[in-house]
Amino acid sequence: MDRQRLEGVLKALGPGLLFAAAAVGVSHLVQSTRAGASYGLSMVGLIVLANLTKYPAFRFGPEYVAATGTSLLEGYRRQGRWALWVYLAVTLVTMFTIQAAVTVVTAGLTIALFGKASPVLVSAALLAICLVMLRLGEFRWLDRITKVLVAVFTVCTLMATGLALGRVDWAEGLLPDFTAGATGGAVFNPITVAFAVALVGWMPAPIDLAVWQSLWTLARRKDTGHSATLEQARVDFHIGYVASAVLALCFVAMGAGVMHNSGRTFSESAGKFASEVVGLYTETLGSSAGLVVGVCALAVMFSTTLTVVDGFPRALTALIARFGGAETPHEMSGTEAARRNYWMSAVVLALGSITILGVFLTSLKAFVDLATTLSFLTAPVLSALNHRVIHAPEVGDEFRPGPGLRTFSLGCIAFHTLFALFYLYTAYVM
Secondary structure, three states: OOOHHHHHHHOOOOOOHHHHHHHHHHHHHHHHHHHHHHHHHOHHHHHHHHHHHHHHHHHHHHHHHHHHOOOHHHHHHHOOHHHHHHHHHHHOOOOOOOHHOOOHHHHHHHHHHHHOOHHHHHHHHHHHHHHHHHHHHHHHHHHHHHHHHHHHHHHHHHHHHHHHHHOOOOOOOOOOOOOOOOOOOOOOOOOOOHHHHHHOOOOOOOOOOHHHHHHHHHHHHHHHOEEEEEEEEHHHHHHHHHHHHHHHHHHHOOOOOOOOOOOOOOOOOOHHHHHHHHHHHHHHHHHHHHHHHHHHHHHHHHHHHHHHHHHHHHHHHHHHHHHHHOOOOOOOOOOOHHHHHHHHHHHHHHHHHHHHHHHOOOOHHHHOOOOOOHHHHHHHHHHHHHHHHHHOOOOOOOHHHOHHHHHHHHHHHHHHHHHHHHHHHHHHHO
8 A cells, every 4th residue: 555545544544443442342341251251162153244244234334425425324314214214213222222231331340440339320420421521522532532442452452362362162163052952842042042142233333333433434524624535434444343353252262261161150230240250350360461351341341432422412413414404415514503412412312321220220231131132133124224325326336335245235134134033033932
């Protein structure tokens, strides 16, 4: 890559790292670690498959921006107002559980590292800190702070994984056995199926993030004045996407190496769960490794909390604007009405999430599984929308996927649909 191309990529670099920060949270620290602890390496194949089958839906977000100069939500609007209503329904169903889940895990890690406190109160404090940071620095602070956190948790995760690799049982298979442990004449073990669904739901992230990344791409352009080309948008996307996939495998390996067959079970409490995770690493690999894991985990989860606090209000603000009319290329969303809608959405998101935690949080694992399962069930709908949008008339032929990627995208949508039906069958019919 010549110097000019490299400079262009560096100017465009940011939305992909924000994607990684939002993705590498509960799905990795909690779900991937649990997968390794409970199933060894047998969930690795499913994690790879989840990343592969969600790839087209996520890739189409930044590519649509490069092709049209508008966000993915404008693409939804062009499909018909029904598409906006679908996205609104999916967002309202998942936003509070997603925000509550990532925040309470961050609170649990904070408590594990700094002392005992109420998970709900710590969650409220973390949300307040995120809101203040976004209020003071807006997208500029979000972009800069997240880049630092991504660098920290990537280095720490790779170090911790290297320490745990020697303890991994490499003789185990890489695919889950959904029939193992089935009882009562059932063919499939519903516990294994339910966990696999919860794992895939946020692996590497909910499909909602495709819309967020398109909006972050536009915000990055406004911040720097640089409009990313298709090539630059793809490079930025692939850096974040590949990094999140690799880090998912790291957490599985750490869980398999340190916790699998340890005879230990995780607590249902957010604070205790986090302290047990860090404690197991400390006992097995030494106090220095425990500190590395603790710093890594907190950096992971705070970056996720911060990006989610921004992502949902940003998406809702753009959604309200799209109900009002078309988005013009290079539109700047800095109007007073847009800022008011953003902060109203952010406050509602924070209050709703804290209310859910205060009223319904009895089990961290059950709560996380609920949030991830809801995202899993809505994935086929949003994936299908993204596929339609990237093939819409406003997208030039040079920006559309080739025959191979188009076919692969349709196959991925079919896979997620069939997997969702399979889950519903095992959960409610068997």
